[in-house]
Amino acid sequence: MILLVKPEAADNGFSLDMALKTEPLELEYIKAMLKEYNVESMIYEASFDRRSFDEIFNEYTPDAVAVTGYITQEKLMLSYARRAKALRPGCVTIIGGSHAQLNPERFFDPAVSYICRSDNIYAVAEALKAEGLIPPENGFCPPKLSVIDGLCYPENGGWHKNPMKPFDLNKLPIPDRSAFSTYQDHYRYLDVSPVALLKTSSSCPYHCAFCYGRELNCGTYCQRDLEKIIEELETIPCGNIQIADDDFLYDVPRLKEFMRLLRERNIKKNFICYGRSDFIAVHEDLIRELAEAGFRYIMVGLEAVSDSFLDSYQKHSSQSLNIKTIRMLQKYSIHLVGLFIIDSRFKKEDFRNMRRFIHTHRITYTGVSIFTPIPGTALFNEYRDRLTTENCEKWDFMHLVVKPECMSRFHFYFEYYLLVMDLFRIAQKAGIYSFLRLEDYKNIFLKLLFTDSFKHRTRR
Numbered sequence: 001m002i003l004l005v006k007p008e009a010a011d012n013g014f015s016l017d018m019a020l021k022t023e024p025l026e027l028e029y030i031k032a033m034l035k036e037y038n039v040e041s042m043i044y045e046a047s048f049d050r051r052s053f054d055e056i057f058n059e060y061t062p063d064a065v066a067v068t069g070y071i072t073q074e075k076l077m078l079s080y081a082r083r084a085k086a087l088r089p090g091c092v093t094i095i096g097g098s099h100a101q102l103n104p105e106r107f108f109d110p111a112v113s114y115i116c117r118s119d120n121i122y123a124v125a126e127a128l129k130a131e132g133l134i135p136p137e138n139g140f141c142p143p144k145l146s147v148i149d150g151l152c153y154p155e156n157g158g159w160h161k162n163p164m165k166p167f168d169l170n171k172l173p174i175p176d177r178s179a180f181s182t183y184q185d186h187y188r189y190l191d192v193s194p195v196a197l198l199k200t201s202s203s204c205p206y207h208c209a210f211c212y213g214r215e216l217n218c219g220t221y222c223q224r225d226l227e228k229i230i231e232e233l234e235t236i237p238c239g240n241i242q243i244a245d246d247d248f249l250y251d252v253p254r255l256k257e258f259m260r261l262l263r264e265r266n267i268k269k270n271f272i273c274y275g276r277s278d279f280i281a282v283h284e285d286l287i288r289e290l291a292e293a294g295f296r297y298i299m300v301g302l303e304a305v306s307d308s309f310l311d312s313y314q315k316h317s318s319q320s321l322n323i324k325t326i327r328m329l330q331k332y333s334i335h336l337v338g339l340f341i342i343d344s345r346f347k348k349e350d351f352r353n354m355r356r357f358i359h360t361h362r363i364t365y366t367g368v369s370i371f372t373p374i375p376g377t378a379l380f381n382e383y384r385d386r387l388t389t390e391n392c393e394k395w396d397f398m399h400l401v402v403k404p405e406c407m408s409r410f411h412f413y414f415e416y417y418l419l420v421m422d423l424f425r426i427a428q429k430a431g432i433y434s435f436l437r438l439e440d441y442k443n444i445f446l447k448l449l450f451t452d453s454f455k456h457r458t459r460r
Contacts, residue, residue: 023180100116
């Protein structure tokens with residue numbers, strides 16, 4: 001029996017988990033894959049399951065525990081591996097996910113048996129075969145660890161990292177969503193609940209300086225066949241679908257064929273996806289068709305309100321394209337979710353300019369993220385000497401991890417607080433975010449303002 005663990009959100013004072021709670025899609029893929037080998041498994045949703053990990057572990061006594069998570073959950077991922085070993089020393093522990101893919105050395109720990117850093121979920125099965133937990137096919141010998149795609153494992157007192165290959169997403173099974181209904185009321189994207197995830201591509205075809213998406217899957221952009229996507233869509237027991245691609249609005253012929261197949265199969269869903277302003281602004285007819293096909297929310301990395309900042313991010317966009325995108329989505333009644341970067345180079349007037357831009361263009365759904373160079377990317381190496389913390393829980397895009405260039409830490413956080421409170425009031429005035437309370441939100445950010453600023457000052 002294999003226990004698949006999705007950790008709870010890190011306890012760092014604020015979490016996007018308040019507004020974005022997603023199904024454990026990567027674990028549902030693994031569960032479906034294990035079923036192909038007649039291996040029993042269960043998914044433990046630590047955020048929602050009322051039972052503790054120890055209770056689950058003692059009830060099912062798993063032979064292996066596989067844990068996934070993001071950078072802010074690094075400590076939690078390791079804690080689950082350590083606890084599994086403490087409860088059953090012979091238990092095989094496996095770590096995976098995007099953070100482990102880019103930074104496997106962060107998990108070189110005695111409690112970790114294997115790190116699966118490839119997008120290839122069948123590498124998990126190969127590791128389990130090597131452990132004798134999945135019988136080899138047709139009497140073949142178990143695979144050697146040294147040939148398993150992207151696997152990291154202890155060897156001769158250190159760790160060995162196998163080469164990693166790009167993975168063809170078309171080899172993925174349809175996710176096992178047998179437990180979806182149990183927790184569906186918890187899954188949300190902003191005001192949309194319940195919501196299911198759909199993966200139609202991996203990596204990203206663009207090269208934005210701040211994003212780690214391009215680094216995934218060996219930097220190889222891969223699209224799933226549309227027939228496989230439609231086949232999966234027809235199995236999803238949910239009317240709201242968040243497309244989990246880094247950028248869904250990329251390939252025009254593919255998008256048109258996708259919409260044709262939706263009509264042909266009479267699939268009626270509400271869709272949420274990511275798109276770029278330099279694409280949206282020049283494809284008005286396509287945006288109109290997307291609206292008719294059920295696309296209700298499009299997340300757009302507007303990033304900045306000046307061309308100088310946009311150029312520094314290598315966005316290949318402009319303020320004029322951003323404005324055209326805003327107007328176009330408003331024209332076709334698609335909710336724009338405007339995503340902005342709070343740059344470490346910001347001065348007081350930059351915060352004010354961003355507030356003015358958002359008010360002027362009536363953007364009600366916004367996400368403002370503090371500039372955060374992600375470990376495992378070239379940008380991280382560029383900013384390494386300016387990092388102010390090594391605490392992975394602070395890499396949540398809500399904390400400063402790089403020293404501000406033009407303001408004190410306290411005044412940077414103060415302007416950030418004023419901006420966020422203003423955006424929250426805009427949203428609530430528009431009748432959205434009713435699931436959040438302004439007072440709770442205010443307390444969280446005040447704690448961030450005073451605690452993080454003064455703790456940092458004390459350490460120095």
